[in-house]
Structure formats: C-alpha cells, structure tokens
Amino acid sequence: MAMSTEHSKIIVENLKYKYLATDFLALDGISFSVEQGEFIGIIGKNESGKSTLCQAIAGLVPNFHKGAYGGRILIDGLEVKNVELSELCKKVGIVFQNPFNQVTGSKLTVYEEIAFGLENTGIEKQEMIRRIDDAMELLDIAKYKDRNPFDLSGGQMQRMAIASIIAMQPEVIVLDEPTSQLDPQGREEVYQAVQKLSKKGITIFMVEHNMEKIASYSDRVLLLDGGRLIDFDTPQRIFSREDLDTYGVEVPAFTRICKELNLKNPGTGCYPVTLEEAYDLLSKEKREM
Amino acid sequence: MEQKNILEIKDLHFSYNKGDEILKGLNFSLDDRTTAIIGQNGAGKTTFVKLLKGLLRPTCGSILFEGKDISTMTVAQLARHIGMVFQNPNDQIFKNRVLDEVMYGPLKIGMSETVAKEKSMAALELVGLSGFEDKNPYDLGLSSRKLVAIASIIAMDTKVIIFDEPTIAQDFYGKERIKSVIRKLRSEGVTVITIIHDMDFVADVFERVIVFAKGGVLLDGSAKDVFADEAILKEAYLEQPNVTKLCQNLGYEEVFLNTDEFVTYWRKKTG
Numbered sequence: 001m002a003m004s005t006e007h008s009k010i011i012v013e014n015l016k017y018k019y020l021a022t023d024f025l026a027l028d029g030i031s032f033s034v035e036q037g038e039f040i041g042i043i044g045k046n047e048s049g050k051s052t053l054c055q056a057i058a059g060l061v062p063n064f065h066k067g068a069y070g071g072r073i074l075i076d077g078l079e080v081k082n083v084e085l086s087e088l089c090k091k092v093g094i095v096f097q098n099p100f101n102q103v104t105g106s107k108l109t110v111y112e113e114i115a116f117g118l119e120n121t122g123i124e125k126q127e128m129i130r131r132i133d134d135a136m137e138l139l140d141i142a143k144y145k146d147r148n149p150f151d152l153s154g155g156q157m158q159r160m161a162i163a164s165i166i167a168m169q170p171e172v173i174v175l176d177e178p179t180s181q182l183d184p185q186g187r188e189e190v191y192q193a194v195q196k197l198s199k200k201g202i203t204i205f206m207v208e209h210n211m212e213k214i215a216s217y218s219d220r221v222l223l224l225d226g227g228r229l230i231d232f233d234t235p236q237r238i239f240s241r242e243d244l245d246t247y248g249v250e251v252p253a254f255t256r257i258c259k260e261l262n263l264k265n266p267g268t269g270c271y272p273v274t275l276e277e278a279y280d281l282l283s284k285e286k287r288e289m
Numbered sequence: 290m291e292q293k294n295i296l297e298i299k300d301l302h303f304s305y306n307k308g309d310e311i312l313k314g315l316n317f318s319l320d321d322r323t324t325a326i327i328g329q330n331g332a333g334k335t336t337f338v339k340l341l342k343g344l345l346r347p348t349c350g351s352i353l354f355e356g357k358d359i360s361t362m363t364v365a366q367l368a369r370h371i372g373m374v375f376q377n378p379n380d381q382i383f384k385n386r387v388l389d390e391v392m393y394g395p396l397k398i399g400m401s402e403t404v405a406k407e408k409s410m411a412a413l414e415l416v417g418l419s420g421f422e423d424k425n426p427y428d429l430g431l432s433s434r435k436l437v438a439i440a441s442i443i444a445m446d447t448k449v450i451i452f453d454e455p456t457i458a459q460d461f462y463g464k465e466r467i468k469s470v471i472r473k474l475r476s477e478g479v480t481v482i483t484i485i486h487d488m489d490f491v492a493d494v495f496e497r498v499i500v501f502a503k504g505g506v507l508l509d510g511s512a513k514d515v516f517a518d519e520a521i522l523k524e525a526y527l528e529q530p531n532v533t534k535l536c537q538n539l540g541y542e543e544v545f546l547n548t549d550e551f552v553t554y555w556r557k558k559t560g
Contacts, residue, residue: 045460184526
C-alpha cells in the first residue's frame with residue numbers, strides 16, 4: 001500500500017470473498033482507500049459484486065454471511081472482520097437494497113422502528129428522541145410516525161430504513177440502491193439529504209443504477225466487474241472510458257450525447273457527466289453554429 | 290387511426306378507510322398503445338392496478354374490459370385477460386424449474402398441457418430464454434429471473450399485461466432486454482401498461498403517459514406532450530427525462546425524448 005493511504009478513513013486490501021455453496025469469488029482481490037467525508041458511488045452490472053462489497057464494509061460479510069474470506073478492511077485502523085457487530089454498527093451503518101429485509105418486525109410503529117438501533121446502544125432518552133426527530137425530519141416521514149412499518153408503501157419504507165440508520169449517527173453509511181422505489185423528486189430529496197451528511201464528514205458509499213445521480217453526487221466512483229475492481233476515479237474520468245459497454249454500464253444521458261458529438265470539456269479533457277456541464281459545452285457550441 | 294378501447298375506466302373511486310379517498314373519480318380508456326402511469330408515491334398507481342386485476346373492488350364506479358364490467362368476473366376469470374408482472378421476480382417465482390414456472394399460469398387458467406407448453410416455449414423465446422427450460426430460476430441472475438417472471442405472464446396469452454416498476458434493480462443490459470420485450474408485445478397486439486418512476490425508460494418506450502396526482506389524472510397525452518410540461522410534472526413530484534430537461538434548458542422548442550433523437554437533430558443542423 002502507498003504511504004499516503006496510511007491515515008485514510010477506510011482501507012481495503014486485497015479483499016476476497018466466496019459465498020458458501022458457490023464456486024466463484026464474489027469479490028476477487030479488491031484494494032482501494034477512501035478519505036473521510038467522501039461520497040463514493042459504486043457501479044457495475046448485476047452480480048458484479050456491488051452488494052457483497054457493501055455487506056463487507058458493514059462487516060455482515062463474513063460475520064453474518066459465512067464463507068471464505070481473505071484480505072482485510074480497516075476503518076480508522078480497526079479491522080472490520082474482527083470487530084463485534086455490536087461495536088461496528090456504531091461506526092458503520094448499512095441501508096439494504098430491499099427495505100423489507102431491514103425492518104425488524106418487532107416494532108409496531110415507524111417511530112419505534114427508528115428507535116430500535118438506538119435502544120440497543122444505551123443512549124440517553126432525550127438524545128434518542130432528538131436523533132429520531134432529526135432523522136424523521138431529514139427524510140420527511142414525521143407524518144407517518146404512528147403507522148405500522150408494514151403498512152407503508154415501498155417508497156415510505158425506504159425512507160424509514162434510511163432514517164433508522166441515520167439516527168444511529170454512524171461515521172460511514174453504506175446505501176445499496178436506497179431510492180429505487182421513490183418518485184423522482186423524492187429520490188432527489190434523499191440524495192440531497194445524503195449529500196448533507198457527507199459534507200458534515202460522514203463517509204458515504206452509494207450503489208445506484210441511475211448513472212445521472214452517480215455522476216452528479218459522487219466524488220469518486222468504484223467500477224466493479226466480476227468481483228474485481230476495474231477502476232476507481234472521478235465520475236468524469238470513469239464515464240469517459242471507451243469500454244463501459246463491456247461492463248454493462250450505461251453512461252449518463254448527457255455524456256452519451258457529448259460522446260456522440262465528440263465534445264469534450266477542454267478543462268478536464270473528459271466528456272461532461274452532469275446536466276450543467278453538458279449545458280455549458282452545448283450552449284457554447286450552439287452559439288457558434 | 291381509430292383506437293379500440295380495451296379497458297374503460299368510469300368514475301372510479303376507491304378508499305381503504307372511510308373518508309380517506311385514494312382514487313377520486315377516474316375517467317379514461319386504455320387502448321393498444323403502450324401506456325405508462327406515473328406519479329408521486331401515494332398518488333394511487335398501485336391501488337389502480339390492483340383494481341384492474343380485481344384484487345380490490347371499487348367503492349364506486351366501474352371498469353369495463355372489452356365492454357364487460359369486471360365486477361361480474363372473479364379474480365380467476367380476470368386472470369385470463371389481464372396479467373401482471375411483479376416488481377420483484379423473487380416475489381413471483383416459486384418453482385425450481387423454469388419451464389414449470391412459466392407453464393404454471395397457463396395450466397391454472399385451463400390450457401391443456403400441450404397448449405400450455407407451446408405458449409410457454411414461445412414466451413421463453415420472445416424474452417430470449419430459449420434453452421433455459423430445465424434451469425432452476427434461482428440459479429439465474431436477477432435480470433434473467435425477471436425475464437422468467439415476464440415469460441410466465443406472456444405465456445398466459447392475456448390481452449393486457451401490466452408491468453409493476455419493470456426497471457427496478459435492473460442493470461443496463463436488463464433494461465435493454467425489457468425494452469425489446471415490451472416493443473415485441475406491442476407489435477403482437479398486447480396492451481402494455483406500466484406503473485413506473487423511471488422517466489428516461491418511459492420516454493424511450495411508451496407512447497402514452499398518464500400522470501396521476503392525489504387520486505386524479507393531472508395530465509394524459511403522448512409522451513412528447515406530457516414530458517414537455519415541466520410545471521405540471523413538478524406539481525406531481527416528477528421530473529422530465531434527462532435529455533428533455535437538457536434540451537429545454539438549451540432553449541429548443543422541440544421536445545426530445547432520448548439521446549438519439551437529439552444527436553440526429555444536432556447533426557442535421559450542423560450539417
């Protein structure tokens with residue numbers, strides 16, 4: 001490992017993992033490091049290892065999902081595999097792909113559901129109430145606080161699942177396609193809420209198939225394929241790669257247009273990846289037409 | 290061209306709890322055109338689809354399928370006419386062999402073994418899974434499993450197929466395959482309806498778009514007309530497709546639904 005990464009928030013070294021009863025590596029020699037407060041997008045086709053990597057960062061692989069494990073993940077120098085999940089959950093929280101799998105089933109209201117994690121950490125009641133209220137407000141679900149978690153729609157349940165992790169105030173939050181069931185504006189609101197957390201110094205890992213969102217919110221993007229790390233770079237450089245087809249990754253619509261028209265951003269030497277960037281470039285071209 | 294109405298929705302009302310109306314009097318018809326119903330979470334989209342399937346019954350008003358009130362039909366009878374592909378294939382699939390899974394529906398609605406098998410093989414071919422008949426659906430990746438779920442509905446040979454959030458958890462390849470399946474179904478005369486949050490996908494595949502908001506229809510028209518209206522979409526907590534947004538910002542009067550349309554236009558302009 002390079003010396004500069006010694007003090008990184010998260011260091012992943014040659015991580016390998018194979019699920020029980022399978023004969024291939026779901027993660028195959030992954031190494032990277034991430035600084036505190038970075039917003040990291042994780043992309044790749046289905047079965048490329050995105051969800052498994054999420055579970056590994058949160059320690060569920062290999063402590064909950066057993067299997068063959070090699071290499072290591074360090075968060076603030078602590079080796080994730082060796083930390084008790086009860087300790088680790090204060091450092092890193094994970095929002096599952098399917099909120100249904102995350103709901104405890106033991107609580108009768110949304111409010112109690114969000115309190116569940118905190119109840120198990122021995123935090124003072126006043127502090128709990130404050131954190132739960134803040135999380136509900138951030139995700140705009142205070143109006144459902146007395147509902148049964150299973151009476152919520154898919155989108156509402158996703159918001160509750162995110163709120164219950166945010167209330168724990170972990171230093172690292174891993175989100176596995178957390179907004180798939182939200183309407184477009186709801187999705188944008190959640191992204192903005194998560195970005196706020198990242199600006200406050202919380203490190204974010206986000207799995208997402210919507211490349212426009214990845215491009216506009218990520219500081220850097222991890223591109224996975226077949227359990228291997230193909231690239232780890234800025235969205236501009238990732239989406240300017242010419243071989244993304246091979247990895248089953250769609251580029252943002254804005255990038256696709258500029259690639260077709262062969263318009264690169266002269267400043268970065270890359271294709272634009274966000275609406276704003278594409279607008280600047282295209283409007284200049286349009287004026288000259 | 291005159292469109293033949295397959296489904297007619299007449300003054301449709303529904304509430305789960307008294308005094309809290311989810312659908313407040315819907316009136317429209319559905320025809321051959323691929324139709325996407327879009328709207329904010331809680332706008333009533335899922336409720337509406339459950340009413341089409343007969344899983345819920347209207348508190349007031351009616352739904353006619355080919356002129357016949359569906360309140361006279363049982364859920365089982367309706368299943369011969371209106372099929373629905375679940376959002377998550379894992380909620381739909383339960384057999385351990387692909388062909389058994391696909392044949393289950395056709396057999397249940399009374400097709401003979403021979404016909405059910407014929408329809409199932411054709412459905413698997415249409416979704417591109419010929420040769421997968423003996424596989425276990427759970428050994429397949431998520432996008433292929435989704436296609437198994439789609440094939441099992443196609444094999445039932447229904448007039449209408451509803452897709453509930455077809456693009457969720459699908460990667461680029463998966464979405465492209467689903468697009469081509471929907472186009473094929475359209476060409477074979479199946480009425481395809483979807484409820485969906487993925488605006489770029491809608492813009493690319495669906496001819497007609499209906500915007501639900503607060504239990505009513507806010508807007509109903511061709512994809513181009515609906516996606517041109519930024520203000521109304523905002524009111525419904527939606528947004529324009531990415532390409533449409535970019536081109537509107539650039540000051541174009543024309544409405545572009547996908548990158549190809551815009552790139553072609555631009556090239557023509559620049560010669």
